[in-house]
Amino acid sequence: MPINRSPPSQQLQLLTTPSSIPHCTSEPNLSSQTDIEQPNVTLRQKHSRSLFATKRRYLTKMPLQIRRNQCTSFLRDNLLTLLTVIGVLSGTLLGWGLRASGIEWSRRDVMYFQYPGELFLRMLKCLIVPLLVSSIVSAIGSLDLSLSGKVGLRAIIYYMTTTICAVMLGIALVTTIKPGNDPEAYAQPNITKKLITKDTLTSDTLLDLIRNVFPENIAQATIASYRTRLVYDQNDTKAIKGHLETYKIEGNYQSGSNVLGLVCFSIVLGITLGKMGEQSRPLQDFFHALSEAMMIITGWVIWLSPLGVFFLITAKIMEIDSFAELVGRLGLYFMTVLLGLFIHGFGTLSILFILATKKLPCRYIAKMGQVMATAFGTASSSATMPITIGCCDEMGLDPRITRFVIPIGATINMDGTALYEAVAAIFIAQLRKVDMSFGKIIAVSVTATAASIGAAGIPQAGLVTMVMVLDTVNLPAEDVSIILAVDWLLDRFRTTINVVCDALGAIIVTSLSQGDIEKTRALHNDRELAAAHELTELEKGEH
Template identity: 90%
Template sequence: MSELETYQITGEYQSGSNVLGLVCFSIVLGITLGKMGDKSRPLQDFFHALSEAMMIITGWVIWLSPLGVFFLVTAKIMEIDSFKELVGRLGLYFMTVLLGLFLHGFGTLSILFILATKKLPCRYIAKMGQVMATAFGTASSSATMPITIGCCDDMGLDPRITRFVIPIGATINMDGTALYEAVAAIFIAQLRKVEMSFGKIIAVSVTATAASIGAAGIPQAGLVTMVMVLDTVNLPAEDVSIILAVDWLLDRFRTTINVVCDALGAIIVTSLSQGDIDKTRAANNERDGRSDAPSHELTEIEKGDH
């Protein structure tokens, strides 16, 4: 076999935090604590207290962030050799993210919806005008959640499904954020002339997906988890300031995609669970229709149901 047909599999170690390893360990630790039951209560209380403390610190940081962002952006502008070239690259980055969100929102999600429900998503998306407008205006999945639930109720979805799927989706379903973080990391690497191998691109994609799950449903929360993605390819965290100029607008587009995906997910779950819903509804109607049963017997049935 010639040298051209021989694959050279090599590896290397780089300095920096093993963010992907930390994310995987956190997932395994969470599953373990769930299996331990009451024995894990002290450790859970510790993490709850730590979370509350970090939220207070985050509040302080938010109050100081306008001043900090001003100096970060100013420092980056002073380092720019060609401002025109940077603006041109930011424009291409902006259009790349929008194209990715468009293909995901109206391509991938639509295909999955059609395969699961055997229906076209157009008429459902058309009824989500208020949801998309609220998501675009607030840039927050959590703030849009009541509107999303109300829209799903108006479409006739089972309330038990919407009240379960939508809150979970608003918390962990950040597919638009994951796409944006991966593209942003590759864009910054290109600006810094850092070579991105296939392995690094896979690592960035996996880290962006895992980090987006932990992102809060508040405006521009992706910038916080963006630091983890940049650390995966050993890029400085302050490079986040490069994309701050357009992030406020991109945040609104990716939030819109997130909430539309939440609503479509609730419709898919309803469609797949329709058989069980009909059986439960029929059983409830049959139980409620037993008018010949004594009052104390109905009470016992109700107690058994609860």
């Protein structure tokens, strides 16, 4: 019998062709086959099975190697994110373990636990001012003037839209769920309230917001913000105790960078350098180099984020007085805010993203793990700003747009804060049985939006802006103490939503501006070709 020396693939093809396999219209009758045919069929089946088995082993071996390479690549690319998430979970477990140990931890003990995390937070905050100024100046200076105007307008429209959507969502949830309809649960005698005194009016806070946009000293704006205080003067015959309108008006500076003023100054400086052309090239190169240097330093600092977040979370959980009591009193309010943040972060923002880019946001959000973990650990969108810019750079976005849009978003875009303040104000009104008419709800909406936009420019932003919203519905300032017990945890969730909104905004603005960027690039190339042609003609004329 001749031996078939054709390749196995051809043998497999021959064995699987219709001519090589008997055609059966019904079940085969094995009893009617001869003794010679049965061994041939058996050998053919065995040979066919061995070929199929060989090919199957070959095909299953390749995907296994590919999967191994993919897993290795995934771990290498997301190692820092995984370590940061592990830091958050480990800090949470250690915090609960230390609380359950039965040992009474003093404030100094908590400070010792928090100390490494505090150092990490100080490193990040140290980068905010130089990175913010250099990023905005270099980004606007390198963009065409008309393009920078369009990019800025699109960013502001996006941030205002998301903030208004967040406020409306928060009001809809709190008026539907009504978490404050059981005031007895919150009127327990063992609840201690911190005395919160009000030393300013809502109008003064709004005026301070505008004052801080135009700082009188740019160097002072890096370390302090202006704030109006109302002081009772006993020697003033016109002053009536308890009536703030009659108090003496004093203006002073409080520690904390005036971020709004720095952003405004940086935008104006960037536009000016862009109009100056080649004369401003040395200064533009300086700010560009400074921005790149800050990003390199950020790349070094963020490798400390797993440890920093670990100690920050551990210390914060150790500070909780009674988690069971906290959940029992404020559980429904807490879940209302959390539900609103979740719907806004993964519902509203996703819909806006799909409408603007015609793409699903899942792939981009999956790459923001490091940003979200750091935001949750630090509870500061400004401190997370360098990491947000780095994340957008890794996603391949235009660095000129990200360095322009992200600092503005970290300053004025506080969707989570706006939603939280709207829910908190109406929740406290429900506790106090204050009738919330449609006009008051509109007032809360406008005030919460304005307060969230100006939060970065106001010292002690969380307390001041919350008092400002409460004043809109004539609620006492000391009622803020009712919700302070869960504010530390909600602050971390709303900060996470804020930074996700900033990053998605950078992607949306980049997508919407892609056509303008191409037109500007083509126009710039045409100008360079025209200049080169003119230079060539001049050289020919000289010869």
